[in-house]
Amino acid sequence: MEGMANMTNSDTTAAPAIAGAAGDGTGARRRRIAAFGLLLLLALSTGLTARAQDQNDEDENNKAALLKHGEEVFDHICHTCHHRRKDMNWTGPSLYGVVGRKAGTEPGYEYSSAMKNFGKVWTVEELNHYLYDPQAYIPGVKMHFIGLKRKWNRHAVIAYLATLHD
Numbered sequence: 669m670e671g672m673a674n675m676t677n678s679d680t681t682a683a684p685a686i687a688g689a690a691g692d693g694t695g696a697r698r699r700r701i702a703a704f705g706l707l708l709l710l711a712l713s714t715g716l717t718a719r720a721q722d723q724n725d726e727d728e729n730n731k732a733a734l735l736k737h738g739e740e741v742f743d744h745i746c747h748t749c750h751h752r753r754k755d756m757n758w759t760g761p762s763l764y765g766v767v768g769r770k771a772g773t774e775p776g777y778e779y780s781s782a783m784k785n786f787g788k789v790w791t792v793e794e795l796n797h798y799l800y801d802p803q804a805y806i807p808g809v810k811m812h813f814i815g816l817k818r819k820w821n822r823h824a825v826i827a828y829l830a831t832l833h834d
């Protein structure tokens with residue numbers, strides 16, 4: 669009987685020890701998995717950034733292709749309403765020299781008050797916002813165009829617009 673009691677005792681004391689060991693084991697494993705996951709994430713994100721950078725470099729090096737695409741976007745879309753030639757206003761104002769020009773200031777063109785009040789200079793960044801969704805960026809403008817949703821198209825047409833100057 670005494671032996672049995674001892675056995676039971678040692679069983680019960682051994683159990684928490686094992687449970688504790690098992691607990692530590694899982695904890696350490698969890699930490700290892702977390703560390704591994706973090707490394708994997710880091711590796712993935714640096715890989716992605718590197719790939720995005722490569723893509724950018726490729727685009728930069730491919731300036732001619734960029735400008736050609738920009739001209740196509742202009743011809744197919746913007747040209748419906750805008751001239752590229754100086755002092756030629758149409759449905760929209762001439763886009764000659766638009767990069768660096770203050771919004772709503774092309775002489776001889778009747779702008780909406782929304783565009784006149786916008787008050788900013790057309791930088792590459794401003795054009796990028798505007799061309800994505802003209803009506804959302806400057807509510808009330810009379811440019812009835814849904815916007816260029818693809819970054820590549822905006823990037824290209826803005827690069828092309830920047831070539832239209834004296």
Ligand code: HEC
Nearest residue numbers: 745746749759760761771772779780783809810811812813
């Ligand atoms: C459906 C006709 C239409 C199309 C298509 C169109 N625009 Fe316009 N755009 C206008 C009108 C009209 C205005 C004048 C807006 C106002 O006064 O509210 C304007 C204004 C602008 C302005 C402001 C110019 C300034 O002098 O402040 C820019 C920049 C511009 N458009 C760029 C573009 C580009 C780039 C495209 C092609 C991707 C394009 N637009 C397509 C009609 C159009």
